[in-house]
Amino acid sequence: MWTATHIAQSPEVAAVLSVRRPALPVRRLALASFWALASLASPTQAGPCSDVKNAVYVAATPAAEQYVEKIAQLLQLDDPNPLPVIWQVTSSCRAAESVVLDNTPSGSCAPGACLTGTAKVWPLDRSPVKTCELDNKSGTHIHLAVSDVFPSSCPSLAAKPTSGVLDLLGPVSSYALVMSAQAMEGAIHAEEAHFVFGAGKVAGVKPWLNDSAVVLLGDRDAGPLLLAPRIKLPIGKWRTGRQVYTADEVFASLPAEPASSLSILPTTLIDKRRSDVRVLGFQSIGQHGAFFPDRKSNTFDKQNVRDGHYPLWGYMHMLLLADPVRPTQALSTAAARVADILIGKEKVATRDTVPMQLSQGFVPQCAMRVAKMNDSAPLSPAPASNACHCWFEKNVTGGVLNCGECKDGMTCSVGTCRRNFCEVE
Amino acid sequence: MRSRYHNALRLGILGAGLLFIASQMTCAEVASYWNDDNPPPSSGDGGTPDGGDGMWRCFMGTPTKEDELLNRCTEAERIDRPSAIPKATWDGKSPLPFQ
Numbered sequence: 001m002w003t004a005t006h007i008a009q010s011p012e013v014a015a016v017l018s019v020r021r022p023a024l025p026v027r028r029l030a031l032a033s034f035w036a037l038a039s040l041a042s043p044t045q046a047g048p049c050s051d052v053k054n055a056v057y058v059a060a061t062p063a064a065e066q067y068v069e070k071i072a073q074l075l076q077l078d079d080p081n082p083l084p085v086i087w088q089v090t091s092s093c094r095a096a097e098s099v100v101l102d103n104t105p106s107g108s109c110a111p112g113a114c115l116t117g118t119a120k121v122w123p124l125d126r127s128p129v130k131t132c133e134l135d136n137k138s139g140t141h142i143h144l145a146v147s148d149v150f151p152s153s154c155p156s157l158a159a160k161p162t163s164g165v166l167d168l169l170g171p172v173s174s175y176a177l178v179m180s181a182q183a184m185e186g187a188i189h190a191e192e193a194h195f196v197f198g199a200g201k202v203a204g205v206k207p208w209l210n211d212s213a214v215v216l217l218g219d220r221d222a223g224p225l226l227l228a229p230r231i232k233l234p235i236g237k238w239r240t241g242r243q244v245y246t247a248d249e250v251f252a253s254l255p256a257e258p259a260s261s262l263s264i265l266p267t268t269l270i271d272k273r274r275s276d277v278r279v280l281g282f283q284s285i286g287q288h289g290a291f292f293p294d295r296k297s298n299t300f301d302k303q304n305v306r307d308g309h310y311p312l313w314g315y316m317h318m319l320l321l322a323d324p325v326r327p328t329q330a331l332s333t334a335a336a337r338v339a340d341i342l343i344g345k346e347k348v349a350t351r352d353t354v355p356m357q358l359s360q361g362f363v364p365q366c367a368m369r370v371a372k373m374n375d376s377a378p379l380s381p382a383p384a385s386n387a388c389h390c391w392f393e394k395n396v397t398g399g400v401l402n403c404g405e406c407k408d409g410m411t412c413s414v415g416t417c418r419r420n421f422c423e424v425e
Numbered sequence: 426m427r428s429r430y431h432n433a434l435r436l437g438i439l440g441a442g443l444l445f446i447a448s449q450m451t452c453a454e455v456a457s458y459w460n461d462d463n464p465p466p467s468s469g470d471g472g473t474p475d476g477g478d479g480m481w482r483c484f485m486g487t488p489t490k491e492d493e494l495l496n497r498c499t500e501a502e503r504i505d506r507p508s509a510i511p512k513a514t515w516d517g518k519s520p521l522p523f524q
Contacts, residue, residue: 187504191521195510198523204511232524281504287495288481289503296502304501308494370494378491 049119049132049140055084056334057134059095059115060146061222062247063173063266064316064342067360068146069129071341071348073122078349083334086132088119092147092314093154093220099145099319100157100165105331112156114139143335145319146342148173148222148266153375155219155235166330170316170343171362174267174293174305175223177312178250178277182258183207187281187290193231196262197224200240213257215250216241216264223264226314229376230284251276264312267293268361271300284311299398302363306389308370308379316362318343354388358395366418367392369425383425390421481505 049055060068065087072085090098094115102113116136120129134140151157151167177188185207188196195203200211208214216224219235228235244250247269254261254277270277279297281290291310295303304310318339320330330336340346344354344364354364367389371382390403404422406412412422483498508517515522 187506189508189510191515191517192509194521194523195514199514203514205509205514207509232521234524237523281502283504284495286492288483289505291499291501291503295500304499307499308488308491308497309499309501311491311495379494380491381488381494 046118046131046133049086049121049134052084052086052121052132054334055086055121056144056332056338057115057119057140057142058085058087058144058146058335058338059090059098059142060087061092061095061148061173061266061316062089062217063148063175063222063268064146065089066268067342067356067362069120069122070356070360071338071353074349074351075338075341076122077124077126080349083337084121085338086119086121088115088117088134090115091218091220092149092222092225093156095142095145096147096149096151096154096317096319097156098142099321100151100160100162102141102321105141105321109139109141114141116140143320143332144339145317146170147317147319148175148314149225150314150317150374151319153225164322164324164327166318166320166322166328168318168320168339168343169365170318171357171364172302172305172313172368173222173316173362174302174310174313175226175264176267176270176293177227177262177264177280177282178254178270179263179280180254180258180261181276181278182255183261183278184259185278185280187283188262189283189290190231190285190287193227194233197227197231197238197240198233207260208262210257210260211240212242213253213261214241214263215244215253215261217245217247217250218243222314223266226312226375227264230282230311232285266361267302271361274298282310282312294398295400296398300361300396301393301399302367302396303400305363306368306370306392308381311379313363314375316342355395358392364388364392386418387423387425388419388421389425390423391419394421 058068068085068087072087075083075085097112098115099113101110103110116134116139118131119134121132123130151162151165177193179185192205195205196208196214201209219238224235224238244253247265250263250265251273254263270279279292281292283290291304293302293305293310293312295301305313320332320335320339323329323331330339337346341348341353344352344357347353354366357364366384366386368384369381370379372379393399393403394401404412404414405420406417406422407420409420410417415422415424481503482496484493484496485498486493488494488497510517
């Protein structure tokens with residue numbers, strides 16, 4: 001147990017405090033005390049998350065983990081108005097359920113709401129991320145869910161009205177079917193995927209003839225949920241796929257069966273490990289040829305996601321409970337602030353977060369030319385009102401650079417100056 | 426003087442060659458165009474993706490629907506291969522079985 005006496009006696013705390021400004025906010029001081037002490041504990045012994053006061057609890061899809069981690073670090077350690085964020089990585093639907101099913105946000109947890117288990121938080125001494133334990137008896141209320149699918153795509157929420165929940169759309173998160181890096185296949189047709197996931201090896205679709213080599217993160221993961229409508233295979237009819245529980249397990253499983261392995265992962269994770277997997281082009285039903293998320297297999301421009309040639313993507317949704325009295329506002333203003341930062345509406349530590357979305361592998365909405373109403377809806381043309389295609393291409397590996405610059409922030413002979421590039425759309 | 430004449434001749438030949446190549450590209454693009462009055466061959470659930478003649482019929486107009494977006498002409502890398510589904514499993518025309 002970490003007590004105030006321990007905190008006062010701790011030389012580590014004194015060291016932490018001595019390098020900080022004397023007028024530290026009380027919240028930051030309490031956090032410093034807690035985590036300095038926590039650093040003395042055994043690495044395997046995580047303290048209760050409830051020891052961090054006034055924290056925003058976030059449940060996040062694996063696609064967003066590194067982005068949430070980065071935002072949490074800046075918000076807690078570098079922002080003039082620091083706010084501790086505690087996050088747990090879970091499937092998109094589990095994250096959504098934890099908020100959407102929370103009918104008693106200030107009472108005991110409703111069935112399906114809240115989360116238990118281990119979560120993560122940044123220590124104030126800038127040491128690596130630490131773990132803490134959520135309330136494993138009665139569950140911890142989650143203030144913000146970060147999901148890659150619309151709540152209606154989750155089987156458990158399909159019939160549930162989402163009134164009382166705010167759904168803010170953030171950047172686009174794309175997914176790709178992947179094989180082992182040693183695989184020879186270059187693409188998969190939607191119809192082939194229908195049989196591979198719906199029937200398995202009996203369908204005889206080469207090279208996917210080994211059911212145990214198909215690994216999935218479960219039917220509440222955004223990957224299968226975004227793929228299902230595209231291959232006309234409802235999530236309840238998937239027959240193939242050995243379940244694993246983390247993306248790292250997927251990466252580790254694929255090389256075991258290099259010729260027949262298959263999985264689906266977010267490109268935010270794939271792009272950081274391109275040499276570990278083979279990304280398959282995807283040919284939609286009615287499409288003439290298969291396309292990668294990017295213009296080429298070795299670029300990072302998400303051109304085909306952005307212009308409608310590649311449909312395996314979802315919006316990064318921020319799900320928050322609405323205030324019953326003011327239904328257009330979030331019940332938790334602190335959680336709403338974190339959501340606004342994640343979608344790029346608000347800065348963190350004076351930094352614009354839209355470039356962070358890009359660097360984490362997401363496609364900011366200003367770089368999209370298409371949209372969709374829900375995860376099963378067809379793509380439709382949707383030019384962004386604040387288009388940032390030139391800026392996006394300039395900042396990704398392999399982007400096409402054919403735009404004029406406006407370094408003064410305003411002057412373009414053609415187009416409109418945005419983010420120092422002349423956008424013609 | 427003679428050198429200038431040769432240079433002009435070279436430029437002329439180059440220009441004529443480029444014009445010829447450009448005219449051929451235009452013809453190919455026009456052949457690949459489709460519109461609502463002349464839609465591409467498609468079986469909905471699969472079938473022959475390219476009209477059966479091996480030519481990619483990409484959409485060159487302003488897309489308004491998903492199939493036009495998916496098949497809009499692009500310089501992006503495109504993988505075109507026949508379906509790997511055995512005929513005994515699916516004929517390529519019937520509705521997909523597990524919908």
